[in-house]
Amino acid sequence: MGDAAEPVTQDSSSVSLKTVRPIKFKRPDKTTRHIMQILDTEAVEAVKENREILDIKSCYTVQLKVEVPENKCQVSIMKGIIIARRNAGLNTTFRLRRLVAGVGVESVFPLYSPNIKEFKVMDKKEVRKAKLYYLRDRMNALRK
Template sequence: MGILHKRAIEASETTRPVPDLRTGDIVEIKLEVPENRRRVSIYKGIVMSRQNAGIHTTIRIRRIIAGIGVEIVFPIYSPNIKEIKVVKHRKVRRARLYYLRTSSPGFQPSTESSSAEHLRSSKELSSFFFFGARSSCIISIYGASCYQRTAPFLCLPFCIFPWNESI
């Protein structure tokens, strides 16, 4: 790492201390929106991965919002981030938690708890998937699961008709 990168990291840590962020931690990030300097948005989620690259170090946060998984990548030394707070440390055995994209929502830090009946029905119906125009866009019965680089217009809702039942 170059001297300029080290000085930039030291300068950003003097204005705002960066906590020890590890994969699996539940964090709360206060981000100042660039369009409006007075509004601060709060993002809370689980750290899925961390990319160490000096001043360009990023973390990937995952959160379930309205039944849809949302992933956001934050550069931790960004001047727009006002505060990073670790809510809870969780021990995980992986460096990248990409399996959370397909797992049940029990590990997610959401406030809504899903019932066992809903989980059982989602396992029974997990074979009904429709793949969109890109491989990163998966549409299921319960809604769209689109990742970062997928355009929203590629995720179109569809219906499953009971083909085996007689009319």
Template sequence: MQILNKEQVINNVQKQFLKTTLPDINIGDRVSVGVKIIEGNKERVQYYQGNIIAKKNGGINTTITVRTVLQGIGVERVFLIHSPKIDSIEILRSSKVRRAKLYYLRGLKGKASRLKQRFN
């Protein structure tokens, strides 16, 4: 009989809920995130497109921050990628970046905020 400490027990429970079908997500990627929305007794998927400006790794608590500009106003959302509310994540385009966090995009407007495309 093996005795497990608290950390091992938590890790074993979290492994069951990790998604294995996620694409390889990088900073600077333009993604489309499908979020399940429940309205009354109906459920639908709403897509949110934008650039990933930050990623925080933490096992089941891994998050990405997606930024888009709607009608001249910057909108950012933080998504818990292993959440059951996330239906799909699709990479539309990859970009060349030299930073781990792209917070400098918040201060740029128009064409200045474009990122160079990376071809694989």
């Protein structure tokens, strides 16, 4: 009978039965964070390949066609102004402010959500701020 130290080789395609030692990392928290960043960028690129994602900024007036999660057949159209955007890779969100029956309503949407069916930019304006929370007090900015 053979010793346990001898490698077992039957074919060139077969795998030897030696044990593989795990790789030791000096900082496993940094390594996992780096791996998660790579996976996040790959997921964003996969979504961008499947459908067109527009580069949106604050103060863009947009029209969204959003699929209602409760009823997959129903698509609602929302028109409003983007007052904020939060960049977080695949979890990037934007805040849409619109008027419903004379009352300002804000909604937060994930940019890469499969529920957003169509995204159309109606108007672009130049602003100096990234977050337009001051439009909450000024309702006339939305009445166009």
